[in-house]
Amino acid sequence: MTSELLLQAASAPARSRGRALQAALREAVRSGRLAVGTRLPSSRDLAADLGVSRGLVTEAYEQLTAEGYLRSGRGAGTWVGDAVRATRPPARDLAPRPVGARADFVPGTPDLSLFPRASWSAAQRAVLAELAHPDLGYPDPRGLPRLRTALAELLARRRGVVADPERIVVVSGVTQATTLLGFVLHARGVRAVGVEDPGSPQHAELYAAAGVTTVPVPLDDEGLAVGALRSSGVRAVVTTPAHQFPTGVAYSARRRAELLDWARSVDGLVLEDDYDGDFRYDRAPVGALQGLDPDHVAYAGSASKSLAPGLRLGWLLVPERLVEEVVARKRTLDLGHPALDQALFARFVERGDYDRQLRRCRRAYRERRDALLDALREHFPGTEVSGIAAGLHVIAALPERYGPQERFLAEVASAGVAVRPLSDCRHPGTEAEAAAADEAGGGTECQSVGKGDIRLVLGYAHLSPARIRDGVRMMAAAVTH
Ligand SMILES: Cc1ncc(COP(=O)(O)O)c(C=O)c1O
Incomplete structure (x- = not known):
């Protein structure tokens, strides 16, 4: 058990193996995977199981004992100490990438x-030179008009979205778009939304944070099973129609129509997470679902896959009836997205750099x-x-x-x-x-x-x-x- 938790760290490069082992052991105790009171294997046995030197294991035990994660008995033996309060393991999708994997x-x-450093830095210099002082004040919580206009043109052209700049909110990624909608739906009395199963664990996690539970809806080879959605009783559902996460199914035209029929019949909402919709290899990308019925679909996308997730830059298009509530939520969360980043990205899109990327x-x-x-x-x-x-x-x-x-x-x-x-x-x-x-x-x-x-x-x-x-x-x- 202990050795399974440490296998990955044990295969880290020799230089960093000791540190990786200590970090993995610390994390196993902190997350509760190694429960308080668990007796650890002897350093000799663990070293043999992991195929590392005994000295590395002894050093890890001593270090973690000094920090209070482990305690050693009067005789021989090392146990998990009780100083640490176990926390829930982090959500799988939000966990850091494995350290030291070959x-x-x-x-x-x-x-x-592939991040376009040269054109990005040229755009940065240019916007710093052109922005007037007042442009550095609190931004419109919906986003800079200049960026919303550029995004409307881009998304209409590339994704077939019905993109009125007035309905676009600039957000810090699909993650924030999901959270905003979760809060808005909750405030409207919604307590459950459907999610694709299998699907992104992140969707359930984000809705839970807004107080909304998620109901798993199965898939078939055309997309979400609308019959099961109908019988679930929910009135909102999260989907990834362009390239379902994780199965990769592209929703068929028939299934898109059935899903929108469902949304109209329950006066419901489909959240379209277009996380990687720009990348289609055999032909032009299939247009977004939102283009077929912008009053029943909220569309979310981001620059996380096309530029870098560290930019935390995304967009949310919402039906007219939700705009005011979503913008009010955005204002209470952070008063709007950073102005400089928005101006930079607007320029990047306007000049065709984003298409090139x-x-x-x-x-x-x-x-x-x-x-x-x-x-x-x-x-x-x-x-x-x-x-x-x-x-x-x-x-x-x-x-x-x-x-x-x-x-x-x-x-x-x-x-x-x-x-x-x-x-x-x-x-x-x-x-x-x-x-x-x-x-x-x-x-x-x-x-x-x-x-x-x-x-x-x-x-x-x-x-x-x-x-x-x-x-x-x-x-x-x-x-x-
Ligand atoms: C299904 C899905 N949606 C959205 C995202 C991206 O979220 P964000 O735009 O907040 O970076 C990911 C990231 O991997 C994802 O897997």
Whole structure:
């Protein structure tokens, strides 16, 4: 148990292995995964399990004992101390990327080295020179008119959105857009919203913070199962129609129409999370759902995948009836997005730099996706890969001979390869139900995760083709007996 929690740290480069081991042990105690009073293995046994020197383990035990995380008994033995109050483990999607992984396929990050530093810094100098003093005062909480106008043009042209600048709110990412809507819906008496299952754990987390519970709605191969949505009784639902997270399904035209019919019939709201909708490889991106019915769809997007998540820059388009409440919420949260960042991004969009960046990223990511598909074909023959037409990750369903999944994940982790199983994206509770249904010979919709299945969500955008090939080779070496 203890050694499983530390395996990843043990495979860190020699230089930082001691520090990584201490950090992992500290985190295991802090999160409660190692409960108060747990007796730790002897330094000799743990060092042997992890394949590290005994000195490193002894040093880690001594350091954490000095800090109060561990205590050592009068005789031999080390226990988890009771000085720390266990905290809930952080949400999976918000957790930092694995430290020290030799290959990291965890999805969610674009290639940050593609950030256009030269044109960004030119835009920064230019806006600093052109902004008048009053422009540095408190901004309009909806966002600078200049940026909302530029975004309206961009989103109408690229995503087919009905983009009235008056209905756009500049936010710090899809995350804040979701939180704002959560608060607004809560204030209107909404206590539950539907979410895709499997889906982004972040959606449930953000709604919970606004006091709204989430109801998992299954998917089939055309998108969200609208029949199940209807019988759930909710009147709002969060969706990722361009490239469903994580399955990669693009909602069919028929399913889009059914979803909007549902929204009209319950006078409800669809939140469209367009987190990676710009990246489509086989043809032009499918237009946003919002364009079909802007009165029943709130549309959220950000520069997190196209530029960098660290910018914390995004946009939310809301139906007319919600504008005032959303803007009021934004005002109470932070009085509006930083003015300088907005002016800079407006200039970046106006001058075509943003379009150039999207073209550049799309070329790079398509090449990486192809490298991943080739490597999987070579090293994991028989693997079914889906969700490949768009986005920054794919789903790989490995043949049964590599299973069971738990063993596969442990072996891959011990080789220092970080991957995320699709089962991590199931809504809590539904994974067990799906397994039980499988056991009974049933299965739930198309995304059931059976006992023998290994389904991985593999992110590729942040890795060069060479690193992708190396990573898949390492993964294969770890599981081929
Ligand atoms: C489903 C989904 N939505 C949104 C985001 C991005 O959120 P933000 O725009 O706040 O960076 C992510 C990030 O990985 C995501 O996976």
